[in-house]
Amino acid sequence: MIKPTLQELAEQHTDEAIAARIAGPGVDGFAGDFVLGGVDGAVTTFAIVAGTAGANFGVTVAIILGIANLLADGFSMAISNYLKARSDQMQLQKYRSLENLHIQKLPDREREEIRQIFAAKGFEGELLEQVVETICQDQHRWVDTMLVEEWGLRLQPPTPWKSGLVTFSGFVLAGSIPLIPLPFAHLGFDPTHIFLTSALLTGVAFVLIGIFRAKVVQEGIASSVSETVITGGSAAAIAFGVGVLLDRFLQT
Numbered sequence: 564m565i566k567p568t569l570q571e572l573a574e575q576h577t578d579e580a581i582a583a584r585i586a587g588p589g590v591d592g593f594a595g596d597f598v599l600g601g602v603d604g605a606v607t608t609f610a611i612v613a614g615t616a617g618a619n620f621g622v623t624v625a626i627i628l629g630i631a632n633l634l635a636d637g638f639s640m641a642i643s644n645y646l647k648a649r650s651d652q653m654q655l656q657k658y659r660s661l662e663n664l665h666i667q668k669l670p671d672r673e674r675e676e677i678r679q680i681f682a683a684k685g686f687e688g689e690l691l692e693q694v695v696e697t698i699c700q701d702q703h704r705w706v707d708t709m710l711v712e713e714w715g716l717r718l719q720p721p722t723p724w725k726s727g728l729v730t731f732s733g734f735v736l737a738g739s740i741p742l743i744p745l746p747f748a749h750l751g752f753d754p755t756h757i758f759l760t761s762a763l764l765t766g767v768a769f770v771l772i773g774i775f776r777a778k779v780v781q782e783g784i785a786s787s788v789s790e791t792v793i794t795g796g797s798a799a800a801i802a803f804g805v806g807v808l809l810d811r812f813l814q815t
Contacts, residue, residue: 605768641731645724678692765795
């Protein structure tokens with residue numbers, strides 16, 4: 564975890580900074596979507612390169628399968644993330660309508676829920692009643708409180724099309740890296756060297772993704788990079804091993 568200095572902490576907690584942070588949109592999941600798409604793109608595309616190399620299928624096959632993977636699997640991931648974000652939005656709308664109905668039909672019981680929620684947080688007596696009264700004076704605030712405290716929902720779920728687009732962009736951007744050296748095979752370069760270059764570039768992609776991830780989640784760079792490289796490299800190694808085994812099996 565990256566620890567801010569005392570001066571950085573002070574700058575983050577000026578009156579203006581606090582007001583802007585509270586009024587802002589909060590932390591979104593788009594950076595996470597990019598990391599997810601990038602890691603999966605680099606892993607799956609290099610896994611295809613490694614698998615075809617292990618099975619001796621040739622560079623042309625690796626290029627065809629790699630590009631097909633970029634488009635098909637990238638689009639599939641984007642659609643999956645889009646549908647997840649859309650489901651989160653629909654769930655929020657559903658429970659907002661439900662809580663509005665409950666407040667209209669059973670306001671006293673809903674007020675009691677607010678009272679118990681904040682009593683569990685340590686409020687009591689006159690202060691507790693003031694908190695309940697303040698929240699319940701505004702129905703929108705009342706409903707928002709119930710959505711967060713009772714149902715554990717995010718009030719600002721990711722925008723579906725943005726979530727899908729960012730995932731697809733990360734997938735294609737990182738997934739293209741393992742394919743960069745492959746066309747050079749048609750210029751007479753040694754396929755073994757091309758495969759090693761692809762592996763090296765993929766490793767660099769994992770490192771860059773790990774650094775980006777560390778910056779986003781305020782994690783130590785070394786641990787983030789190590790985790791990304793190890794997990795991504797393990798998947799590629801499995802694909803290469805499966806390719807070797809299939810090649811030997813098919814030749815027997």
